[in-house]
Amino acid sequence: MYSYSDGANTAGVLANETFTFGISSNNVTVPNIAFGCGNLNEGSLFNGSGMVGLGRGPLSLVNQLGPSKFAYCLTYFFSPISSPLLFGSMANLNNTNVITGPVQSTPFIINTALPSLYYVSLIGITVGTALLPIPASAFALNLDGTGGVIIDSGTSISYLQMDAYNLVKQAFQTQVNLSMVSNDNFGLDICFPWPPPPFVTVKIPSITFHFDGANMTLPELNYMLYDGSTGLYCVGIGPSTDGSIIGNFQQQDMYVLYDLENGLLSFAPASCDQM
DSSP, rough: EOOOOSSOOOEEEEEEEEEEESSSSOOOOEEEEEEEEEEEEEOOOOOOOOOOSSSSOOOOHHHHHSSSEEEEEBBTTOSOOOOOOEEGGGOOSOTTBOSSEEEEEEEEEOOTTTTTEEEEEEEEEETTTOOOOOOOOGBBBBBOOBBBBEEOSSSEEEEEHHHHHHHHHHHHHHHSSHHHHHHHETTTTEEEESSSSSOOOOOOEEEEEEEEEEEEEEEEGGGGOOOOOOTEEEESSSSSSSSSSEEEGGBEEEEEEEEEETEEEEEEBBBBBGG
8 A cells, every 4th residue: 555645545456567658749658667556545635546656766657767857837726738747858947938937946855764755945934924933843854754844746735844834824814804714625724704705805815935045935826725615715735743745736837847866946937738
């Protein structure tokens, strides 16, 4: 059985097969790619049909193909347009036709206890105009391998260590002129009745993740979820009792490049549906 950070898990049969990548006019065929056929699958927000392993582990697609870098550009969560996944020389930040903002980079951190994951140094979070007083210990990678912050394309929403999460929750409660409620459908508890009552002006504050050498400011679509069945507008971030995870919902419409040779994560806002 394989388990994932957001609680999803899968069990089944491990097999190998020839994989074909690319479009019909320029296919690349790779034999003997190991993959799992999941017979028992649980979890995962909005019921994804599968998962591609992009970590440093021996069975990941990245490790089996062997590129020194890879990139993805995730279209919006509910978009019917597929998201490109690029390997090797195709993974670069030179596509000025789709990149809509500055390119920023932050170094990876190696966690010897969990070497397959991509750890980064998150040093702070701003909600609205308020830099939150999050203690350094909240995001620290501990000597025993616990804690720290990973960026993960396979986890749906982000999860923050409890001290950091509580401060984010408090900031939204202070800055949003509505009563905060929980949403059992999504398992989120930073939620607000939506739309607001007549004549009530509400501004949803922005969120910025401050990394070592880079700032990731999220557009509202990258952290707010509307649940039409309950009429709630929720922050797509949950609490964690251990480390923190930057999930794929927060990476929508962002070109994200993993440079494994140089140990750098680079990202830039992009029009991913134009790739």
